[in-house]
Amino acid sequence: MRHFIEELDDLQKELLAMAGLVELAVHESVKSLVERSPSRAQQVLVNEARINQMEIQIDEMATRLLATQQPMARDLRFLTAAIKINNDLERMGDLAVNIVERALSLIEQPPIHPAVDIPRMAELVERMVHESLDSFVRRDAELARNVLLSDDAVDDLRDDTYQELIRFMQAEPSAIPRAIDLLFVARNLERIADHATNIAEDVLFVIQGVDVRHHAEERR
Amino acid sequence: MRHFIEELDDLQKELLAMAGLVELAVHESVKSLVERSPSRAQQVLVNEARINQMEIQIDEMATRLLATQQPMARDLRFLTAAIKINNDLERMGDLAVNIVERALSLIEQPPIHPAVDIPRMAELVERMVHESLDSFVRRDAELARNVLLSDDAVDDLRDDTYQELIRFMQAEPSAIPRAIDLLFVARNLERIADHATNIAEDVLFVIQGVDVRHHAEERR
Structure with missing residues (x-):
């Protein structure tokens, strides 16, 4: 039987590999929308099967170590x-798939041009995803706290996007179904940011041993 | 130290108590919308603090038992x-809060009357929530499979609701912000149904020892 500390290390490596796939999925989902590229969209759908497999694998690894090693305190x-992080990553992957489904619907229709900045929102969300995982690897509480702060900026951008899309729909009723697709893209990005926030909260829990989940909710 | 089997029983009781609160939250969130009742809405918000507390408590109980009792096989x-079920329940509670936030926004504005049947969708979703927990208590695989099947009916109702709301928005552009509130109510109900589906999949996993999660995804 391998040493416990090595197994923990393997688990962290698996989680990071999964995080890499999820980051790619988020990035490519928005790219497929912006570049109207069905082949990029397709790539995200293929990728998802691998993410789902990894989720089950990581779950089994972590549960087995919990149930057999009698870990204490920080372990x-x-x-x-x-x-929890595994679960959040898998859901982020699902949300990237939701974005891709909206992108595929939009690609089939004539483009619309409301003044909304989905790419900027995506960029901010991708940074949160990356930093939340980075804070996990480096056990960096300050970086984790930064992620929590970024969540407010994402919410502001989402509010702007909603307001702009409503104005746009009122001016162009024939474009309402397409505008709703964009509304849901913004909503999915916001939810990806929420999951990055969950991960940052879990990182603080690992480092400090304090469950910040619902304190964070009060803060919002 | 108490006997392991009693502790498992306590854990199940706590989960069911939490499920009761979550069912109530879902029910009352839709009632607050239909009856335009801010006091019912307020009740859901108060309730949520209790659900969040229970989530942390149940998480600690389950993790402690995992890490100290070296459970095997079915345990x-x-x-x-x-x-996982604990996590799904907490998210359902959050989604009920989302519905209440939309209800509070709608209550402050003149009523609109698109031909959408949110109460019927809510009724179906509430039944799924109830049956998923019931299948857990009774370890009833057939009931759990029924929940998986109901999910398609919810998706159909959601599609009808979306189509109807789009028609309504095109006919009455001034009502677009309110129609979007209703769109998100339908979306939140659909997501509550997804969590009930997750719970049913977990029940099948407990009973049969087979992870049906991503098989179920392929099925959809």
Whole structure:
């Protein structure tokens, strides 16, 4: 039987590999929308099967270590956080798939040009995803707290996007179905940011041993 | 130290108590919308604090049992399922809060009357929530499979609702912001149904020891 510390290390490596796939999925989903590229969209759908497999694998690894190694204190917190982060990553992958579905619907129709900045929102969200995982690898509480702060900026951008899309729909009723597709893209990006926030909260829990989840909710 | 089997039983009772609160939250959120009742809405918001507390408590119970009791086979599956179900329930509570936020926004504005049947969708979703938990208590695989099937009916109702709301928005552009509130109510109900589906999949995993999650995704 391998040493516990090596197994924890393997688990972290698997989580990071999965995070890499999820980051790529988020990035490519928005690219497929902006560049109206069905082949990029297709890539995200193919990618998702791999993410789903990894989720099950990581879940099994973490649960087995929990149930057989009697971990304590920080190792126990790491393992429970790993299970949660794994779940958040898988959901982010699903949300990227939702974005791709909206992109595929939009690609089939004539383009519309409301003054909304989805790429900027996507950029901010991608940075949050990346930094949340980075804070996990480096056990960096300050970086994790930064992610929590960025969430407000994403919410502001989403509010602007909603207002602009409503104005646009009122001016061009025939474009309403397409504008609703964009509304849901913004909503999915916002939810990806929420999951990055969850991960940052889990990182603080691993480092500090304090569950900040619902404190963070009060803060919002 | 208490007997392991009693502790598992306590954990299941706590989960069911939480499920009761979540069912109530879903029910009252839609009632607050239909009856335009701010006091019912307020009740859901108060309720949420309790749901969040219970989530943390149940998480700690399940993780402690996992890490100290070296559970095997079915007990191990029960504990990992409990952690996931707990998470799904907490998210359902959040979604009920989202519905209440839309209801509070709609209550402040003149009523609109698109031909959408949110109460019927809510009724179906509430039944799924109830049956998913019932299948868990009774370890009833057939009931769990029924929940998986109901999910398609919810998706159909959501599609009808979206189409009707789009027609309505095109006919009455001034009502677009309110119609979007209703669109998100339907979306939140659909997501509550997705979480009930997750719970049913976890129940099948506890009973059968087979992870049906991504098989179910292929099925959809």
